[in-house]
Structure formats: structure tokens, C-alpha cells
Amino acid sequence: MTMNIRVLTPDRVICSTTADEVVLPGLTGKIGVLDGHASLITALDTGLLRIKLDNKWTPIILCGGLAEIDQNRVTVLVNDVEELSSLDLSEVTKELEKAALAVENAETSKAKLDTAIELKKATARVEALNYLS
Structure with a gap:
């Protein structure tokens, strides 16, 4: 079974997809989220969000925010994200x-x-x- 994940900034939807696994940059360390995870609201640090679907990881650089995990839905509200397209x-x-x-x-x-x-x-x-x- 998969989870739904949405990553939102104040002005746009960064992604809305499904995932087998999500790793969030929590304030005290990384938070791994799998199917059936307990409900949780947590603050996020600046760092790397990873979304795994079909054995492929998609990274997104977050600039702080909050995450809510509830009934196989992960909603990530962040101040900003960084684009990865032009990095060397x-x-x-x-x-x-x-x-x-x-x-x-x-x-x-x-x-x-x-x-x-x-x-x-x-x-x-x-x-x-x-x-x-």
C-alpha cells in the first residue's frame, strides 16, 4: 500500500504524489514514514526530504516548516524549497x-x-x- 504526500509552500504546490516511504528532516533527526505510521505533527528543519516510490528516491531540499502525518497522508508545509536542476x-x-x-x-x-x-x-x-x- 502507498501513502499520499503533498509538499506545499505559501504560494504553490511543489508536489502531490504517492510514496512507499518518506524521510523527513526533523529538528532532532530524520523521521522515516512508512505505510500505517502513527498520526504525528512535527516541526521540520532545513534539510533533505526524500520520497521513495517504486525503489526510486526523489530528493527535495526544504527550508524549514511543518509536517502532518495522518491516515497514510503526509502533508508538508514549508517556507521554501530549492530547485535541484542546475546543481553540480x-x-x-x-x-x-x-x-x-x-x-x-x-x-x-x-x-x-x-x-x-x-x-x-x-x-x-x-x-x-x-x-x-
Whole structure:
């Protein structure tokens, strides 16, 4: 049996499909969702959402939000998503290294928060490209 999944931003529907398995980027770690999962509402971190259908993974980079799981329906409400179409693995690996260095060199609390979010995005980009290749 499959689940229904919808990924929504405030201004558009990113995807509406079925899935055999979903992995969400929770605030305390990854949340795996299979058919028959218990009802749940959870906050999401910036990171990689993975949707598995017919043994193929589809990655989507999320920029924070919420997820509701109820009766084999997964609804993901996010602030924004990043498109994966124009990413190159060597380029995103360099961006990941720069983001990690920026976190180390951040001096103020705000700078640390901002650079940590960029590091999460850069990590998600690398993970997404690894799933696509």
C-alpha cells in the first residue's frame, strides 16, 4: 500500500504524489514514514526530504516548516524549497566547505545562526545530488 504526500509552500504546490516511504528532516533527526505510521505533527528543519516510490528516491531540499502525518497522508508545509536542476556536485561540495568554514569563523550569535542554516542547505544539496547520481 502507498501513502499520499503533498509538499506545499505559501504560494504553490511543489508536489502531490504517492510514496512507499518518506524521510523527513526533523529538528532532532530524520523521521522515516512508512505505510500505517502513527498520526504525528512535527516541526521540520532545513534539510533533505526524500520520497521513495517504486525503489526510486526523489530528493527535495526544504527550508524549514511543518509536517502532518495522518491516515497514510503526509502533508508538508514549508517556507521554501530549492530547485535541484542546475546543481553540480563539485560546485556544491565547494559551497559545503565554504559554509563549514563560515560557521567556524562566525563571531556573533546572529552570524552563527545564519551560517548554520547555510551549512544545512549546503549539506542537503550534496545529499540530494548523491541520490540523483
